[in-house]
Amino acid sequence: MQAIEIVHLEKTYSVGFWRKRPKRALHPLDLTVEEGEIFGFLGPNGAGKTTTLKLLMGLIFPTSGTARILGMELDDPRMKAQIGFLPEQPYFYDYLTARELLRYYGQLSGVDAQKLASKVDAVLERVGLRDAANLQLRKFSKGMLQRAGIAQAILHDPKVVFLDEPMSGLDPMGRREVRSLIEELKGEGKTVFFSTHILSDAEALCDRVAIIHLGQLRGVGAVEELTAGVSAQVEIVWGGTSVPAGIKALDADCHVAGDTVRAVLAEGKQDAALEVLRRERLRLISVTPVRMSLEDYFMTQLEGQAGTSVQAEAGEGARSHSVRSS
Amino acid sequence: MNSRILHIATNTFREAVRDRVLYNLIAFALLLTGAAVLVGQVSIDIEHLVVINLGLTAVSLFGLVIAIFIGIGLVSKEIEKRTLYTVLSRPVRRWEFIAGKFFGLSGTLVVNTFFMAIGVFAAMWYVSHPLHTADASVLVALYFIVLQFVIITALALFFSSFSSPLLSAVFTFSLFVIGTFAEDLRGFAMLTHGITRWLATGAAYVVPNFSALNVINQVAHGEGVARRLVVYNTAYAFVYTVTVIAGATLIFERRSLK
Numbered sequence: 001m002q003a004i005e006i007v008h009l010e011k012t013y014s015v016g017f018w019r020k021r022p023k024r025a026l027h028p029l030d031l032t033v034e035e036g037e038i039f040g041f042l043g044p045n046g047a048g049k050t051t052t053l054k055l056l057m058g059l060i061f062p063t064s065g066t067a068r069i070l071g072m073e074l075d076d077p078r079m080k081a082q083i084g085f086l087p088e089q090p091y092f093y094d095y096l097t098a099r100e101l102l103r104y105y106g107q108l109s110g111v112d113a114q115k116l117a118s119k120v121d122a123v124l125e126r127v128g129l130r131d132a133a134n135l136q137l138r139k140f141s142k143g144m145l146q147r148a149g150i151a152q153a154i155l156h157d158p159k160v161v162f163l164d165e166p167m168s169g170l171d172p173m174g175r176r177e178v179r180s181l182i183e184e185l186k187g188e189g190k191t192v193f194f195s196t197h198i199l200s201d202a203e204a205l206c207d208r209v210a211i212i213h214l215g216q217l218r219g220v221g222a223v224e225e226l227t228a229g230v231s232a233q234v235e236i237v238w239g240g241t242s243v244p245a246g247i248k249a250l251d252a253d254c255h256v257a258g259d260t261v262r263a264v265l266a267e268g269k270q271d272a273a274l275e276v277l278r279r280e281r282l283r284l285i286s287v288t289p290v291r292m293s294l295e296d297y298f299m300t301q302l303e304g305q306a307g308t309s310v311q312a313e314a315g316e317g318a319r320s321h322s323v324r325s326s
Numbered sequence: 327m328n329s330r331i332l333h334i335a336t337n338t339f340r341e342a343v344r345d346r347v348l349y350n351l352i353a354f355a356l357l358l359t360g361a362a363v364l365v366g367q368v369s370i371d372i373e374h375l376v377v378i379n380l381g382l383t384a385v386s387l388f389g390l391v392i393a394i395f396i397g398i399g400l401v402s403k404e405i406e407k408r409t410l411y412t413v414l415s416r417p418v419r420r421w422e423f424i425a426g427k428f429f430g431l432s433g434t435l436v437v438n439t440f441f442m443a444i445g446v447f448a449a450m451w452y453v454s455h456p457l458h459t460a461d462a463s464v465l466v467a468l469y470f471i472v473l474q475f476v477i478i479t480a481l482a483l484f485f486s487s488f489s490s491p492l493l494s495a496v497f498t499f500s501l502f503v504i505g506t507f508a509e510d511l512r513g514f515a516m517l518t519h520g521i522t523r524w525l526a527t528g529a530a531y532v533v534p535n536f537s538a539l540n541v542i543n544q545v546a547h548g549e550g551v552a553r554r555l556v557v558y559n560t561a562y563a564f565v566y567t568v569t570v571i572a573g574a575t576l577i578f579e580r581r582s583l584k
Contacts, residue, residue: 054583057411057414057415059411059414059415059583060582060584061582077418080415080416080418081417083415085412087408087411089408090408090411090412091407091408091409092412093337093341093409095340095341104333105412107329107330108330108333108334108413108416108418109417110417149412152412
């Protein structure tokens, strides 16, 4: 079964003094997330990630379109009992202690009163807040609040967990712990839908990702699928101290380091480059397809549709970027 | 009561306690103690009247300030701080949230009024003891004051469901002032003609009738309160509050939490 099914979901705000000017925050979005998947929802700030999550949580209402979670409507309380949500930069009732906060959320989620105390203790332990359980949240650091936020999202053992920028505010150690936690949730059979603009996290964790920019979906698929479709470069390494004119003519990006030369060029020019090396009697060391990273794909999607002037400026940057990543 | 409403109400009460709202009781106690001592020395034969008048007016004003200033933030603060996001993403319906908030603040005011009532009776006993059976009518006045608080809380919550805290405070306080003169407004309506009469009558019946709920003077003079008025005021406060809370819910159900 599909955990999340989004059909033509659209959100347009009315802006301006008289609220007559429409501003589309989310173009019609179609997306499905399978049960048990870790799904990354990627995009720069202001792309529409949080708008989509707010629509799914029923915090704002769509201009058109529908969505279903676990096959149920968005306003169905039975569905809401089976999801967990961590908002971006969460803020909680700061007069409560972490334990009281989780107890309150557990009560609202309908957790069995007999099991609530043990569940709260277990989740506090799981997110590393056991020692701060009786501390008021007003004394929490940003990272601790983020952990409390994750704790409230998973406390009631939901089937689908929505995390809006879960790594935000965490130090490297904390980020690693959250990554492990997300993997554990997948291991327990839960679906995790998380938004982020930290691409390395998505690349390391996600079964599939969607890229959104300016409210429009730019691509969906497994990371390998997305990056494989765009990668069309090879890296050729040979022994030598200079770059033959024939290689330079192929518009290759070359770097000389000691007695080896590394060139990155379009896949279609590979044969021509190898012919040049053979003719010059240079010792070939390796030929490797350049695997494009998710970041490269992401930048390609963003720059490719951001208008001609931006495209022209970004062209060089994008090219050198792909070389660096090789 | 629905358990989710109860949990939200309990949390609202806890917030008020932890934010030291009940500290107003200290100010109230000091005011009443000072007044009782002073009245005992300067008034002749009217100590009882002055203490009841002063005590009940103070109960009313202290509660009014709490009802307005906490009531206006009940929804808007939750939206502004985004604490509402993690509540409404759970199996909590929006009307349950509004009802929970309403009962939480009303409960806070009842507890607050209970302790202030003890203070009023203590001051009454201090200036002229023993207390008489007729003094029991002070309890009726206190009950009417609680009914006022309940209506004010509902109004503050209603305005808080769609406007800023500042505007909510202005609207609620304005309605309190107009409502205090509701009987005068009805009298004025009777004296006018044509469209003015329609408008004045409409306004007189839309604003809360706080003048009917104010029996402080009557009680201070030792006059009893008719049982019929107790029933009428209870029914009026119930219907008015339910209507206002229903309005708040209707608005909040459609509100996007940006």
